[in-house]
Amino acid sequence: MSESLETKIRRSGGPVPMLRHTPGGAHPFPIKSEYSNWRDEQASWKETAVLFDQSHHMLDVTFTGPDAHRLMSDFGVNSFATFGTDRAKQYVAVREDGYFVGDAILFGMADDKVSLVGGASVHDWITFQAETGGYRVEVTRDESTPLNQGRRLLYRYQLQGPAALKIAEKAHGGPIDRIKFFRMGRFTVAGHVVRALNHTMTGTPGMEMTGLELFGPLAEGPAVLEALLRAGEEFGLREGGAIAYSTTALESGWIGLPVPAIYSGESTRAFREWLSADASFAGRACLGGSFDSADIEDYYPTPWELGYGNVVKFDHDFLGRSALERMAGRPHRRKVWLRWHDEDVTRLLAGGLFGGKARTKYLQVPYAVYATFQYDTVRAGDRVVGISNRTGYTVNVGGWSSLAMIDEADAVDGAEVTVVWGEPDGGSAKPDVENHVQTEIRATVSTTPLA
Numbered sequence: 001m002s003e004s005l006e007t008k009i010r011r012s013g014g015p016v017p018m019l020r021h022t023p024g025g026a027h028p029f030p031i032k033s034e035y036s037n038w039r040d041e042q043a044s045w046k047e048t049a050v051l052f053d054q055s056h057h058m059l060d061v062t063f064t065g066p067d068a069h070r071l072m073s074d075f076g077v078n079s080f081a082t083f084g085t086d087r088a089k090q091y092v093a094v095r096e097d098g099y100f101v102g103d104a105i106l107f108g109m110a111d112d113k114v115s116l117v118g119g120a121s122v123h124d125w126i127t128f129q130a131e132t133g134g135y136r137v138e139v140t141r142d143e144s145t146p147l148n149q150g151r152r153l154l155y156r157y158q159l160q161g162p163a164a165l166k167i168a169e170k171a172h173g174g175p176i177d178r179i180k181f182f183r184m185g186r187f188t189v190a191g192h193v194v195r196a197l198n199h200t201m202t203g204t205p206g207m208e209m210t211g212l213e214l215f216g217p218l219a220e221g222p223a224v225l226e227a228l229l230r231a232g233e234e235f236g237l238r239e240g241g242a243i244a245y246s247t248t249a250l251e252s253g254w255i256g257l258p259v260p261a262i263y264s265g266e267s268t269r270a271f272r273e274w275l276s277a278d279a280s281f282a283g284r285a286c287l288g289g290s291f292d293s294a295d296i297e298d299y300y301p302t303p304w305e306l307g308y309g310n311v312v313k314f315d316h317d318f319l320g321r322s323a324l325e326r327m328a329g330r331p332h333r334r335k336v337w338l339r340w341h342d343e344d345v346t347r348l349l350a351g352g353l354f355g356g357k358a359r360t361k362y363l364q365v366p367y368a369v370y371a372t373f374q375y376d377t378v379r380a381g382d383r384v385v386g387i388s389n390r391t392g393y394t395v396n397v398g399g400w401s402s403l404a405m406i407d408e409a410d411a412v413d414g415a416e417v418t419v420v421w422g423e424p425d426g427g428s429a430k431p432d433v434e435n436h437v438q439t440e441i442r443a444t445v446s447t448t449p450l451a
Contacts, residue, residue: 288371
């Protein structure tokens with residue numbers, strides 16, 4: 001029997017040492033790296049359309065039974081007043097003191113059936129609550145392909161870009177009823193019924209049907225994919241690979257994989273004792289970046305810091321409600337985009353290759369995240385004002401950028417900050433972190449998307 005997460009934390013001397021030195025890297029996307037080249041694949045989601053195969057990297061956990069909706073409501077900050085079949089939410093869960101545990105897309109599959117799709121942190125949290133809280137639900141866990149070879153249940157394709165609707169309609173063979181944002185609809189492709197969620201990975205949320213997430217039984221996936229690609233030929237559709245996929249959040253603004261607030265505290269101890277260290281996302285994850293604190297609680301964000309303040313609704317009882325009500329009126333760090341200065345990026349690229357013994361941390365192009373949880377210090381003058389998270393380049397931005405959580409007073413369009421790049425003390429023991437020196441990169445704050 002594998003050790004629990006709680007045991008691994010104690011054995012490692014605490015959560016920060018455990019996460020700092022756990023071997024690993026950025027979250028993998030087990031699909032082809034490029035179908036053409038990542039530059040054209042990035043451009044296509046703005047100019048024509050791109051198709052990403054999402055059938056492999058995400059965990060899908062389904063909860064079926066009379067308590068399925070109550071379970072989600074009891075642990076989700078979102079309102080469930082209008083939730084039901086063929087509706088979806090960006091589901092957010094917090095622990096008792098209001099700090100973020102995880103997020104995922106919540107699909108209303110039927111009156112007594114919901115699915116959480118995305119990263120594993122919130123899936124494990126809700127599964128634990130279901131198993132220990134007496135909820136009348138059956139849990140079906142469809143692991144990502146690397147952990148579940150040949151046994152996945154569903155295909156999942158993201159059709160993204162201004163031509164997405166036209167391509168879907170051509171593949172269908174006629175007009176498709178408009179699907180409202182974060183709602184689901186059905187239509188046929190290649191003789192198979194496809195379910196489609198209207199949401200966007202690369203555009204501005206709320207824009208009409210520029211993003212469709214199509215899914216259905218795995219066996220039907222190849223025929224649906226072939227029909228979509230054939231229909232997209234005249235519209236300039238491109239298949240997108242893992243490299244381009246990893247950069248989508250830089251434009252949409254989704255801060256993926258912050259440190260979940262489960263590694264410390266008595267309120268989550270039972271969860272850590274229940275959770276396997278070897279078989280769980282939380283146990284395999286690693287921490288990287290220049291932000292350096294011995295206290296793991298300094299890494300925990302609130303929903304507001306991640307841009308989720310608008311989904312927190314106090315119209316129902318849920319775990320963490322009282323804490324969030326107390327937090328609501330306080331200043332919060334704010335999600336922003338940081339446009340890195342081109343000349344500093346050029347210096348950094350050169351320093352990582354030609355710096356000799358004083359080389360800087362290598363800046364991988366186009367996506368330079370080297371840990372599950374990437375936390376880089378953001379400064380305004382001599383003050384630490386926040387954390388830079390995902391960082392990379394897209395042709396649509398035309399330069400290097402990152403997503404960040406910074407103090408509300410400093411979240412001003414046009415403000416100048418610096419990002420500290422590289423880990424302290426020459427770098428951690430992670431295999432993909434070479435010995436290096438830290439450097440600072442100038443960046444300009446934007447409160448709206450850069451592309």
